[in-house]
């Protein structure tokens with residue numbers, strides 16, 4: 001090959017390689033830097049304003065982002081309302097107790113005033129999840145890449161088949177994450193999201209009252225903790241009461257969840273399942289270290305935040321987050 005054609009080949013590779021970067025659209029740091037320089041600051045300010053008066057908000061947004069990403073990728077589909085002939089993800093049973101949609105709408109309104117049609121709802125949710133959790137620390141807890149675009153489809157049935165159930169065992173949990181190209185390590189790290197927030201009794205009361213259908217308790221649940229839970233969840237059919245998922249520090253984003261899991265005080269079968277596999281148990285123990293947990297959580301959130309994202313010219317930038325354009 002002559003020097004001339006070598007240069008040509010290199011030029012072509014570099015040129016198309018570059019097009020690939022900017023067009024094929026992987027997520028990027030500060031995607032809105034030129035099109036909407038204040039975008040990330042606006043998301044943060046509105047989120048912090050609400051987090052200051054609503055201590056439940058971080059848990060709501062963290063879970064909402066997770067549910068968004070596990071159904072059709074992080075495309076804002078969880079934010080869409082049902083229509084006359086379609087039941088949206090929102091109405092699926094796992095979505096009961098998702099709230100904070102009004103805060104997303106307020107952020108979106110501000111952004112539409114500042115730079116109309118530029119910032120996606122999927123990115124707003126990814127940023128708001130990070131910023132709401134970060135409010136406790138008054139600094140950003142992990143990096144969020146941006147450039148997601150919004151999907152146009154949201155189906156109840158897909159939420160039911162893609163969001164892992166609290167009754168899953170280790171095998172099905174691992175499979176659920178693998179289906180999203182997430183690893184066992186991601187599963188254990190992201191389960192740490194249960195360090196904040198609450199769960200409804202009906203998602204775990206079988207462990208208290210009728211584990212194998214003989215009126216028995218789940219032997220993998222600490223009996224003292226089980227008694228405390230029974231005092232709150234008085235019957236098997238109670239689907240209204242909620243309890244803290246990380247007993248002792250339900251509002252604090254910390255590594256205490258892993259301590260609880262290790263003491264057989266994981267609330268759901270899916271939490272307890274993390275002790276049933278040797279490799280997983282090892283990771284639980286590593287994550288007891290708070291700084292280690294924060295670092296790993298940021299990295300796994302980045303991977304979850306990139307699941308099946310729409311970028312480039314795919315999807316759309318919604319004008320309102322609850323309805324497609």
Ligand code: HEM
Nearest residue numbers: 059062063066097164165166190193197198199200203270
């Ligand atoms: C590993 C599989 C997972 C299962 C089976 C699961 C299941 C659940 C269930 C059943 C609830 C209680 C909902 C309610 O009763 O209102 C819940 C709450 C929550 N989950 Fe998960 N989850 C999983 C993974 C995750 C991940 C990856 C995150 C985020 C990184 C997350 C964050 C949360 C948060 C913050 C709450 C509290 C919500 C609130 O306070 O309203 N979960 N989860």
Ligand SMILES: *[C@@H]1O[C@H](CO)[C@@H](O)[C@H](O)[C@H]1NC(C)=O
Nearest residue numbers: 038039041042043044045046
């Ligand atoms: C965000 O809040 C900070 C601190 O209150 C303020 O200085 C800044 O101007 C706000 N930015 C925007 C874009 O509203």
Ligand SMILES: *[C@@H]1O[C@H](CO)[C@@H](O)[C@H](O)[C@H]1NC(C)=O
Nearest residue numbers: 167168169170171172173276
């Ligand atoms: C896990 O759950 C699946 C689905 O319910 C079941 O087929 C499998 O046998 C369970 N695995 C273990 C190890 O219990």
Ligand SMILES: *[C@@H]1O[C@H](CO)[C@@H](O)[C@H](O)[C@H]1NC(C)=O
Nearest residue numbers: 161162172173175176177179
């Ligand atoms: C994983 O994906 C396969 C193929 O789509 C599906 O059949 C299976 O139910 C999924 N498993 C879980 C646990 O989500």
Ligand SMILES: *[C@@H]1O[C@H](CO)[C@@H](O)[C@H](O)[C@H]1NC(C)=O
Nearest residue numbers: 209210211212213214215236
């Ligand atoms: C416990 O489970 C068994 C078997 O599924 C069922 O027959 C029984 O009615 C349940 N008990 C209660 C209190 O729901």
Ligand SMILES: *[C@@H]1O[C@H](CO)[C@@H](O)[C@H](O)[C@H]1NC(C)=O
Nearest residue numbers: 093096097202237238239240
């Ligand atoms: C909770 O239980 C009540 C009474 O059994 C039932 O009417 C209601 O639909 C249930 N709610 C949910 C969200 O499952």
Ligand SMILES: CC(=O)N[C@H]1CO[C@H](CO)[C@@H](O)[C@@H]1O
Nearest residue numbers: 090091092093095096097098
């Ligand atoms: C926010 C939202 O739409 N929540 C719905 C989740 O699902 C339950 C049960 O189907 C509905 O009652 C909620 O309105």
